[in-house]
Amino acid sequence: MVGLLLDCLTTSALLFLVTVGLLIIFGMMRIINFAHGAFITVGAYSSVVAGQYGLSPWLTLILGPLAAGAIGAIAEPLVLRRLYGRQLDTILATWGLALIITQLVTLKFGRGTQPVDSIDLGTVTVLGTPYSSYRLAVIPLVLVLSIAILLILRRTRYGLVGRAVIMDDDLAQTLGVNVKRVRFTSFVLGSAIAGLAGAVLVPMSSVDPNLGLPWLINAFLISLLVGVSTTALAFASLALGSAQVLVGLSFNSVSATLAIPVLAVVLLRLRAHGFVRG
């Protein structure tokens, strides 16, 4: 029972983590970033590079976001900036970007699983149930991250301006807001958080060029569902993450992996604007 509860919480925390970067970009720019999975992969590969230079695996948590953010900072002016107002094309271009990043990673590191020194925290016993400490540690990490994002959105000038852009970017532009800079910041921030998610996933997954892929669909559907609100994302992650764990317990894992997409698609059909918008 305890294990089940912890599974629900940690699964939800991971869902939140892999989705929130996508959400920032979707919220500020109204585009679904199909390269999100590739940015997660880049974040994870920072652990490989860290290993090659003999750095501590903990540093990955900083290197991952830096690397992914840097690639985001290169891609935004080269590709995305030219496509504002052509949202459909942005989907295609970001998918192309994902192909490029994945192939570059493959060319550099090869197709296979990479050996990495990952963080090992062992297990703790929670109310009689042994549980992975690392998985548990994801929960506070996600809490800190979401508070940080909330503070950025509520308290900084970027957040204020960003919210103005969300409401009406034409208006924001006429009011002298540098929409270009807001979009750049959003893309880099979103990419960096994807990189962080990748770095966090390293101790739990195989570091290979397709690391980010399985997370994509769920992240896409959830961000469509919650729109721009981080609070709604927290709620949706908790609900859908728990649903996945419970379906996995009562049926089997194959239906569990379909639980989130099916639930999200149906919810979207019933309430096209998700939990918050409209």
Add this chain to the structure above:
Amino acid sequence: MGGALLAVAALLASGPLLGDYDRSILVQGMLFAVAAVTVDILWGYTGVLSYAQSVFFGLGAYGLAIYSVEFGFSWTGAVIAIVLSAVAACVVALLLGLLSFHSKADWLYVATVTFAATFAFEKVILAGGSLTGSSSGLSGFVLQPVGIADGYRLSGLLLIAVTLGACLLVRSDAGRVMRAIRENEGRSQYLGIRVHRVKILLFAVAACVAAIAGSLYATTQNVVAPDLGGFQLGTAMVIWAAVGGRGTLLGPVGAAIGINHLNAYLSGSIPFLWQLVLGLVFVLVVTYAPGGAASLIGFPIRWLQSKLRVPGGSMPGGLLTVVPHMKAHEASARTTRPLLEVTDVSRSFGSFHAVKAVALAADGGEIVSIVGPNGAGKSTFMRCISDGGYRTSGSVRVAGSDIGRLTPDVISRLGVGQKFQTASVFASLSVFECLSVATRARRPSIWRRTSQLEIPAPAFEIIQMTGLDRLLHHTVSGLSHGQKQSLELAMVMCTEPRVILLDEPTAGLSQTERAAIGAVLRKIATDHLALLILVEHDLDFVQEISSRVLVLHHGELLMDGTVSEVVSSELVQEIYTGSPAGME
């Protein structure tokens, strides 16, 4: 159509010239090209980005394979299997379509749901045990495999037939409707085109065609595997369409065949680099040359043609004519109820009430103007009449029937026409095509193209008066602002509405155009007994044509009276106090 004959000849002649190896790769390429054509029809022409065409291709392939494994392979069996799997693909497409195409889902939803469908397909196949062969796929089910030469002819003929069919479709009246939907979905809907139904139908037909290509793939390759329906092939199909040139049919066909061929030659020697190059080309095309290869190749050809064209030669597409309806307009049957009854309609955005309990009863022959300062809720009020899902509360009846929560296309068919505030037209269509899309006298043909159009008299008068009748061949994006406004109005009149909602019909028009439009509007009201509701800022124009004026302020109906009553009202003066420009 000569092109198609030529293509068949080229196909038959080229067969023996090519080696077995190239032919066997071309078989694959041509079947993929069929799928690419369906992507182009959906995305290039109708604006529906679907990643799921690989799912239907895979369904077709697996349908044939599973049928042959279970019941043994025979040619009759193969035909049954192809029909069955095409039907299955159709059903899946209808389900996906019902999920994806409705008033609340946007293109983003469609793209994401179809993307998810490719993943789901792979999962289902992998979990399918011995029925689907799981990760190993199924193979060797065609007992007497189709020879390479026959496979080449068969898939070539299918490709030519599908391309030809697609070609006829996109050039037909129905094709015009598809492009209208791509250009401006909202406008299409408010003209009474059942956009979602058209999309679902196209999606289902495209799924059928892709499934047939998939079945043929299974027959000629004698193998099916989960990746046939997976996301990689699904996205590859979109890439072919984009790189080849969306909305050109031939571009995607060429790209599918070409890229598949290069794939066969390059993936062995430089597998990852080749994928990288493909990704780079894709991004470059999308970002810098959205027209794809077809536009790059097409450019010099167009330039040459423009140089070689004899001045005053025949116009492309032949002679187009527009004539007014000859039949006399039947006056709408008089009922005891008023034509439009709006009861306590409200619309709120959260705690903000844009329209508060507005009521209006008006009859044919009236011209009602709605005035009020910016943000008074005038346009919001209009949308409450033309879109059943928009109002928060209250009821609207048109000619006695309650609009309930009906969508704009259905309401348009009840006889409500709306012209939007900013000219909303179909930018890449010609003037003639716009009018033809708007005229829904009959179901648009899926293979014939109208070149003579009968439109209602008011619409004819508008285009005649504004000189649009001399610009029938012109692409709309090149028209002046005033011309676009008039065209939109003419398009609305083509639907023969009885209740006509006009949001600033004279904005951007010259004084003479204004007077002319005013005359037409009056005539529509008196001769055709239509009800006109205008939102107008031009007080002179309002005074000139209105039979009645409503004053809205902060979403509330302040006054409902004749022109002179409103103009002399102190209340109205008060509202506009502090705004020296009067009612502007």
Add this chain to the structure above:
Amino acid sequence: MRGNHRRIGRGVAGSLAMALLLAGCGGGDSATEAGAGAGSGDIVIGVPVGLSGANSVVAPSVVQASELAVDEINKAGGVLGRKIKLKVYDDRSGAEGAAQAFTTAIIKDKVAAIVAMETSSARNAGQPIAAKTNTPYIYTSPYEGAACGANLFLDGPVPVQMVEPSAQYFAEKFQAKTWFLIGSDYAYGRGQLAHVRSVVEAAGGKVVGEEYNPVDASDWSSILQKVRSAKPDAIATATAGGAPNVSFLKQWKQGGFEQPSLNLSLDEGTAETIGAAAEGVYFPSQYFTGIESEKNRAFLEALKAKFGAEAKTPNFLSVPQYYGIHLYALAVEKAGSTTSAAVIKALPTVSFDGPAGPVSMNKQHHAGLNIWLGQADATGKTQITEDFGAVDPGAQCPDLK
């Protein structure tokens, strides 16, 4: 070109012309190599392998093993006085690529035989093409069993060879009565675990849980949760190789489980890559680098001598490939010709003694193989803990002699 669609009808032929143009650049050289399979000149063996896709990780070691075998044969004077030549193709680790690769190899390049380590779907796609031309095809990967064809020979292990001795060993050594079986939901995973179940139940044990994750899934938390509540004595896993297995091992380790674990999809190289997360995990194989034999030492040295620093660690996928090439050469020698019919007749009768002991595909085109059990240590190195000796593949193709 949006909106400009008037010229479409005219140009349907254009696309075909484009196709013809593209086709023209590749068709030329097919004539020069025709007949390489029969008569004089080099004997060309086609090696389709996943240079891209999932198998690209192991492909280099497989290609090296093939090249080493060819070198050894040619240095010893070739076969029937002719040299053997390799031609490597990319099957993109899947059916679609394999169909292309086999067509190229057999129809365009007219290779004498195919010797290939591939995925099962690639084999299923390629075999009909090879069967149609009666081209000898030696498939060299472990697989789910019961693939049969007059021209098809298989020198890799089938599930029963790996599973039976290992599960019996677990039952004896750890007194494992209750088992939890975990796999990826695909033919190989389900097939392996079905064998484990039958061995466990035959020995009076009990399977307390059997769970499958989708093939591409990397989150095992809900299954681990079920293992935790079922408290089995031992677990057996048969996931898809690569990512699913690595993520399973990491999450198993993180979860602090202590049961002995039999992993039917692990190999030496992957264990080394994963490092500490694979500590203590048992896995059977028909080849380990640590096999103590003169032949194995010589094999390892020969690889090092030929490829130097570039040498890839040989493994359970590359060694059968090495055997496959040698077995083909022996069969040609014995048949006295490269004609398909003669070679196919000779193939089941020849035996090659290599790094993993003598191998002969004399059991209905399958091979009896020596199986060892290995265990990964904390550094990811594998120690051989048990030698099961030669294990029979059982009746895989009763219709073949």
